[in-house]
Amino acid sequence: MRESTGDKITRIGISVLLLLISISCLAPVINILSISFSGKQAVESGKVLLWPIDVTLQSYSALFEGTRVLASLWNGVVMTVGGVIISMVFTICAAYPLSKGYFYGRRTFTLMLLFTMVFTGGLIPTYLVVKSLGLIDSYWSIWMPGAVSTYNMLIMRSYFEGIEPEIEEAARIDGCKEMTLLFRIILPLSMPVIATLVLFYGVGYWNNFMNVLIYINSTEKYTITVLIQQMIASQSLLTESLANDTTALALVPEGIKSAGIIVLILPMVLIYPFLQKYFVKGVMLGSVKG
Amino acid sequence: MVKMTKRNALIAGTSLTLLAVLAACGNNDNTNNSAQSGDSGSGKKPTISATVYDRGLIAASEGTMEKNRWTKWINENGPTNVKFTAVPRTESKQKLNTLFASGSAPDLIFEFDPNIKNPLYDQKQLMPLDDMINQYSTTYKKLLEDNPALKSAATKSDGKMYEFGKLNEAIPQNVIVIRQDWLDKLKLTTPKTTEELYQVAKAFAEQDPDGNGQKDTYGLNIGPGITDIFGGTGMNNSYVDESGKLVRTWDNFEQYIAFAKQLYDEGIIDKDFITDNNGAKARQDFLNGKTGIYFVQANTNMWNRLWITDYATLKANVPRADLEIVPNPKSPLGQYTVWINNPVQLTAVVNRNAKDPKAIMEYVDFLSTPETGRTLTNGIEGEHWQAGATGCPNPIDQEKNKTELGYLGQDYNMIFSVVSGGKCSFIASSFNPDKPDEKLAKDKFKENMEILYNMIDQGAKFPGLTHVEHLPTVPQDLLVDQQNATTEIGNLTTKAIVSGASYTPEKAITEMQGLWKKYNGEKIDAFYQEWYTANKDTVLMPDDIFQIVKDQKTIQEDILK
Incomplete structure (x- = not known):
C-alpha cells in the first residue's frame, strides 16, 4: 500500500515534533552529564554545553570520597525495593477483591478508599500517628502510611475488571480456587499493569524526599535523594539568606552536584528497559483467542 | 513447568518481603543499641540532646554528623554526654517544626534563622535562660558581662533571655x-x-x-x-x-x-x-x-x-x-x-521541656572556652595543625584536614565568640602570606x-x-x-x-x-x-x-x- 502525500507529511511532521520534544528532554540531562565529567574552570566559566571539556573524573572521586553517597545510594535501594514489594502486595490484595462483583461490601470499601484521595490527615497529625506507632526513624514510617496508593489501586482494579470473565470461568471449570486463580491466571495476565505500578511505586519511593526528611532522624539512614537535594539547595540558601551562616556554608561545586544528579537518576534509567518489555508482552497476553 | 517457575518466583518474592521486614527490624535495634552504649561508655556524666546541622558533606569514612570523631571528642572531653540529632541545613524549619509539634525536640537547638526561633518563643516552646546562667554558668556568664549587647539581643519582650549567641567579626558582607x-x-x-x-x-x-x-x-x-x-x-x-x-x-x-x-x-x-x-x-x-x-x-x-x-x-x-x-x-x-555581618548573632535556644538545665549550661560553657573553639575549628594540635609563625594554627596536611575537618565548619560550636578565641579566630589570621594568592x-x-x-x-x-x-x-x-x-x-x-x-x-x-x-x-x-x-x-x-x-x-x- 502506497502512502499518500498527506500521510507522509503528517508522519514526517509527527516525527520531527517527537524528535524535538525528546531533544528538549534529553539536552538538560546531557548537559548535566557533561558538566559532571568536565574540569572545574570550564564549568564555572559556563563553557560546558553538550560535550565535556577538560575531561576528568574529579567530580566523581570527590563525590564518592567526600560524601556518604554510596551508603545513601544503598539506603535508597533498600527503601525502594522494600517499599515496592510491600506496596505491590497490598495493592494487589486490595484491588483483586474490589474487582469482583460478588465481593460483599465492595461499594463501601471503595468509597472508604476514595475518601483518602480527597482528605488527608495533615503533616503533624500523621507524624503523631507514625510516632505513636513507634515507626519514627525506620523505613516503616515511609512504607506503612503510604503502602497503598489509592490511585494506583484503582488502576489495578480497573485492569482486573477488564480481564475477560470467560477466562475466569474456564479456570473455575478446570477446578481453580480463588487463590490459584489470582496467582496463576490473573496476575500473569496483568504483567503490563504490574510493571507500570512497579515503576510508579519505584519512582515514588526513589524520589521520596519530604517523608524521609521528616520521619527519619538518623542521617545514616538518609537516602540519596535527600543527600543530593541538600547539595543542590545549599546554593539557594547562600543567596537567599542573610543569616550569616557562611563559615561552614556548603559551596558544593557544580561538577560535584552534577555528578550527584547523575548517580541519583542512573538506577531509574537502568531499570526502565527491563520493565519495558512487559508493557509489550503483557498487552498480547491479555487478548482472548478464538 | 513455566507455571511452576512463576509460582516459585512468587514464593521467593514473599519470603524476600519477610526477610526485608526482619532485616529492617534487626537493623533498627542494632543501631539504637550501639548509639546508646556508645554514649554511656564514658561514665556518669549527665546526658543531654542537641541538634547539629547536616549538610550532606561528611565522608562515609568519618561516620555521620551524629557520630564521628568530633562528637566522640565532645563526649570524652566535655562535661556532658551529648546525643546529637541532625537537622538538614536546607530544611531546618520543617524538621524543627515537626520535632517540636510532636514533643520530640532536643534540649539544645542550634539555629541561625530568627524567623524559625521567634515563632517558637511566641508559642512558649522555649526555656528562659536567666536562671540557669545565674546559677550554673561561669564562662558564658562572663562573656555576657563583658558584652552587654549579647544580653540585650537575647532578651525577648517579657524581659527574659531566651537565646544563646556569639560575637562575630563585624566585616563587610x-x-x-x-x-x-x-x-x-x-x-x-x-x-x-x-x-x-x-x-x-x-x-x-x-x-x-x-x-x-x-x-x-x-x-x-x-x-x-x-x-x-x-x-x-x-x-x-x-x-x-x-x-x-x-x-x-x-x-x-x-x-x-x-x-x-x-x-x-x-x-x-x-x-x-x-x-x-x-x-x-x-x-x-x-x-x-x-x-x-x-x-x-x-x-x-x-x-x-x-x-x-x-x-x-x-x-x-x-x-x-x-x-x-x-x-x-x-x-x-x-x-x-x-x-555588615551581624556582629551579635543569636544561634541557640533551649527547649522548654529540657530536663537538665544544669547540664545544658555546663555544655554551653564548655563550648565557649577557647580550647573547645579551637579544636572544633582547627582540629587537634599535632594531628591536624601546629602553631605557625604568628602563633596561630597552621594545617599540617591539607588533604587529611579536608576529610576530617571539612564537615566541621562551626556546626558543633555555633555559640563560640570570635572574641573568646583571640586573634587566631579572626579570618585575617587564616591567610598564609607565603602563598601569593x-x-x-x-x-x-x-x-x-x-x-x-x-x-x-x-x-x-x-x-x-x-x-x-x-x-x-x-x-x-x-x-x-x-x-x-x-x-x-x-x-x-x-x-x-x-x-x-x-x-x-x-x-x-x-x-x-x-x-x-x-x-x-x-x-x-x-x-x-x-x-x-x-x-x-x-x-x-x-x-x-x-x-x-x-x-x-x-x-x-x-x-x-
Missing part, C-alpha cells in the same frame, strides 16, 4: 570589584557617585573594553549589595528614625529603580538578570571577562572564593584581567556603607576593611534601620500580609525596571504604596513602631554595629599589618 584593566584602557577613573557608576558602566558596555570588536560586555551585574548603595530595599528594614518616630522610606526604592531602569533600557546590564536568581549567570559572565563591575557576596569563605578561586579562573580566561575594590558609590540619598586575598581584605573604617569615620549611613536579624518577627496574623507585600513589591520593582519609558519610577512607587496599604502595611508599621519605642535603647542599632567595627579595628590591624 558584600563587595564591589571593578576591572581595573578596563578602566585604564578607556582612561576612566573609579566611580565615586552613582552617576559616575552609571557613566563607567555605560562605557564598559559600549566602548568594547575587551577589544574583541563585539558589543558583548556588560557594565555591571544586578548583584548582592547593589540596592544597599541606595539605602537598601528590605521591606521590613526601610525605616528612618525621625525623633523617635519610624518613617517608612520609599526614596531608596525610587532611586534604585531609576538607576537600574536606565541601565536596563540602555543595554548596560544583562537583559536576562531576572531569571538569574542565584547569580550563577552573573558569575559566569564575570569569570569569562564579560562584566566590568561585579557585585558579589564576599564575607568569610566567599572572600576566598572571589580572590583565590574565581580570580584564578578569570585570569585563565582573560590573562590581563586586573581587579580592584570599589568603595560603595555615593547616591543622591547620601553615602551608605556596605552591609592568599597574600593577595589578605591585602585585599585589609584594603576592604580600611574602606569600611573610612566610610564610618566620614559618617556614612547603614543601609537599613538595623541588621535584619535584630528586627522582630511580625505577629502571625500579619506575617502572611508582610510576606505577600514583600513578594509583590519585589515583583513590581522588577516590572518597573524592565517595562520601558511608559512605566516611570514615580508610578511604580505610587503602586507600591497602594500595595503596602492593601496588605495592612499601616498595621505592620505600627507593630514596628511599638517595638521600636519600647526597645530602641537596648536593641542593636547601626551605631552599635559601627562601634563594634571600631572596637575590633585594633586587633584586625594588628593581624593585617
Whole structure:
C-alpha cells in the first residue's frame, strides 16, 4: 500500500515534533552529564554545553570520597525495593477483591478508599500517628502510611475488571480456587499493569524526599535523594539568606552536584528497559483467542 | 513447568518481603543499641540532646554528623554526654517544626534563622535562660558581662533571655570589584557617585573594553549589595528614625529603580538578570571577562572564593584581567556603607521541656572556652595543625584536614565568640602570606576593611534601620500580609525596571504604596513602631554595629599589618 502525500507529511511532521520534544528532554540531562565529567574552570566559566571539556573524573572521586553517597545510594535501594514489594502486595490484595462483583461490601470499601484521595490527615497529625506507632526513624514510617496508593489501586482494579470473565470461568471449570486463580491466571495476565505500578511505586519511593526528611532522624539512614537535594539547595540558601551562616556554608561545586544528579537518576534509567518489555508482552497476553 | 517457575518466583518474592521486614527490624535495634552504649561508655556524666546541622558533606569514612570523631571528642572531653540529632541545613524549619509539634525536640537547638526561633518563643516552646546562667554558668556568664549587647539581643519582650549567641567579626558582607584593566584602557577613573557608576558602566558596555570588536560586555551585574548603595530595599528594614518616630522610606526604592531602569533600557546590564536568581549567570559572565563591575557576596569563605578561586579562573580566561575594590558609590540619598555581618548573632535556644538545665549550661560553657573553639575549628594540635609563625594554627596536611575537618565548619560550636578565641579566630589570621594568592586575598581584605573604617569615620549611613536579624518577627496574623507585600513589591520593582519609558519610577512607587496599604502595611508599621519605642535603647542599632567595627579595628590591624 502506497502512502499518500498527506500521510507522509503528517508522519514526517509527527516525527520531527517527537524528535524535538525528546531533544528538549534529553539536552538538560546531557548537559548535566557533561558538566559532571568536565574540569572545574570550564564549568564555572559556563563553557560546558553538550560535550565535556577538560575531561576528568574529579567530580566523581570527590563525590564518592567526600560524601556518604554510596551508603545513601544503598539506603535508597533498600527503601525502594522494600517499599515496592510491600506496596505491590497490598495493592494487589486490595484491588483483586474490589474487582469482583460478588465481593460483599465492595461499594463501601471503595468509597472508604476514595475518601483518602480527597482528605488527608495533615503533616503533624500523621507524624503523631507514625510516632505513636513507634515507626519514627525506620523505613516503616515511609512504607506503612503510604503502602497503598489509592490511585494506583484503582488502576489495578480497573485492569482486573477488564480481564475477560470467560477466562475466569474456564479456570473455575478446570477446578481453580480463588487463590490459584489470582496467582496463576490473573496476575500473569496483568504483567503490563504490574510493571507500570512497579515503576510508579519505584519512582515514588526513589524520589521520596519530604517523608524521609521528616520521619527519619538518623542521617545514616538518609537516602540519596535527600543527600543530593541538600547539595543542590545549599546554593539557594547562600543567596537567599542573610543569616550569616557562611563559615561552614556548603559551596558544593557544580561538577560535584552534577555528578550527584547523575548517580541519583542512573538506577531509574537502568531499570526502565527491563520493565519495558512487559508493557509489550503483557498487552498480547491479555487478548482472548478464538 | 513455566507455571511452576512463576509460582516459585512468587514464593521467593514473599519470603524476600519477610526477610526485608526482619532485616529492617534487626537493623533498627542494632543501631539504637550501639548509639546508646556508645554514649554511656564514658561514665556518669549527665546526658543531654542537641541538634547539629547536616549538610550532606561528611565522608562515609568519618561516620555521620551524629557520630564521628568530633562528637566522640565532645563526649570524652566535655562535661556532658551529648546525643546529637541532625537537622538538614536546607530544611531546618520543617524538621524543627515537626520535632517540636510532636514533643520530640532536643534540649539544645542550634539555629541561625530568627524567623524559625521567634515563632517558637511566641508559642512558649522555649526555656528562659536567666536562671540557669545565674546559677550554673561561669564562662558564658562572663562573656555576657563583658558584652552587654549579647544580653540585650537575647532578651525577648517579657524581659527574659531566651537565646544563646556569639560575637562575630563585624566585616563587610558584600563587595564591589571593578576591572581595573578596563578602566585604564578607556582612561576612566573609579566611580565615586552613582552617576559616575552609571557613566563607567555605560562605557564598559559600549566602548568594547575587551577589544574583541563585539558589543558583548556588560557594565555591571544586578548583584548582592547593589540596592544597599541606595539605602537598601528590605521591606521590613526601610525605616528612618525621625525623633523617635519610624518613617517608612520609599526614596531608596525610587532611586534604585531609576538607576537600574536606565541601565536596563540602555543595554548596560544583562537583559536576562531576572531569571538569574542565584547569580550563577552573573558569575559566569564575570569569570569569562564579560562584566566590568561585579557585585558579589564576599564575607568569610566567599572572600576566598572571589580572590583565590574565581580570580584564578578569570585570569585563565582573560590573562590581563586586573581587579580592584570599589568603595560603595555615593547616591543622591547620601553615602551608605556596605552591609555588615551581624556582629551579635543569636544561634541557640533551649527547649522548654529540657530536663537538665544544669547540664545544658555546663555544655554551653564548655563550648565557649577557647580550647573547645579551637579544636572544633582547627582540629587537634599535632594531628591536624601546629602553631605557625604568628602563633596561630597552621594545617599540617591539607588533604587529611579536608576529610576530617571539612564537615566541621562551626556546626558543633555555633555559640563560640570570635572574641573568646583571640586573634587566631579572626579570618585575617587564616591567610598564609607565603602563598601569593592568599597574600593577595589578605591585602585585599585589609584594603576592604580600611574602606569600611573610612566610610564610618566620614559618617556614612547603614543601609537599613538595623541588621535584619535584630528586627522582630511580625505577629502571625500579619506575617502572611508582610510576606505577600514583600513578594509583590519585589515583583513590581522588577516590572518597573524592565517595562520601558511608559512605566516611570514615580508610578511604580505610587503602586507600591497602594500595595503596602492593601496588605495592612499601616498595621505592620505600627507593630514596628511599638517595638521600636519600647526597645530602641537596648536593641542593636547601626551605631552599635559601627562601634563594634571600631572596637575590633585594633586587633584586625594588628593581624593585617
